[in-house]
Amino acid sequence: MNLEPTKETQKQQLAELVRAAQSGDREAFEQLFTRYQRVVYAAVFQRLGNHAEAQEVCQEVLIQAMRKIDQLENPLCFGAWLRAIAGRMAINRAVRRGPVVAAEADQFEARCVESETPLGRMLAQEREDQLHLGLKRLTDLDRNTLEAFYFRGQSLVEMSDEFQSPVGTIKRRLHVARKRLAKELEALAPA
Numbered sequence: 001m002n003l004e005p006t007k008e009t010q011k012q013q014l015a016e017l018v019r020a021a022q023s024g025d026r027e028a029f030e031q032l033f034t035r036y037q038r039v040v041y042a043a044v045f046q047r048l049g050n051h052a053e054a055q056e057v058c059q060e061v062l063i064q065a066m067r068k069i070d071q072l073e074n075p076l077c078f079g080a081w082l083r084a085i086a087g088r089m090a091i092n093r094a095v096r097r098g099p100v101v102a103a104e105a106d107q108f109e110a111r112c113v114e115s116e117t118p119l120g121r122m123l124a125q126e127r128e129d130q131l132h133l134g135l136k137r138l139t140d141l142d143r144n145t146l147e148a149f150y151f152r153g154q155s156l157v158e159m160s161d162e163f164q165s166p167v168g169t170i171k172r173r174l175h176v177a178r179k180r181l182a183k184e185l186e187a188l189a190p191a
Helices: 007-022 026-048 051-071 075-097 105-112 118-136 140-151 156-163 167-188
Strands: none
Touching (some): 026 051, 118 167, 140 156, 156 167
């Protein structure tokens, strides 16, 4: 004798729980979330790769689902709806936190040690001097375009405003100015 509920019975139970939760029954909602907790956690952990953050986002998914459950039209779609919320919230968390780079403690120690040598400083200074000399040999427009982008860190939109030119023109100017600077630096390089 098979005591497990049939698929039809499971669907019926799910629909009843969702309707009860939509009418404000917190116990029904808790049962729903308990059923889908592993699925939600797996979806979130897959995106974030961090246990603590995945647990935190699961709690946020629970709260969001409680607030929005009345928007769910088809009770049988609860699982997919909950996974969609979990996916969006995990993506939002990943975007907000930025990339995570794993590192061992000894890597941090190695980065604290000064790795620059006197010869390295001298060569870097020489390259910097050549760069400035190459920039001086450019036209004002080319030099100003490169300095705005690379030294002042302006975006293309900010440069567009400053130079009163469309963004496409600014992109072209940057491309041309970089090529001209490369030619000037080649001319300055010792043979």
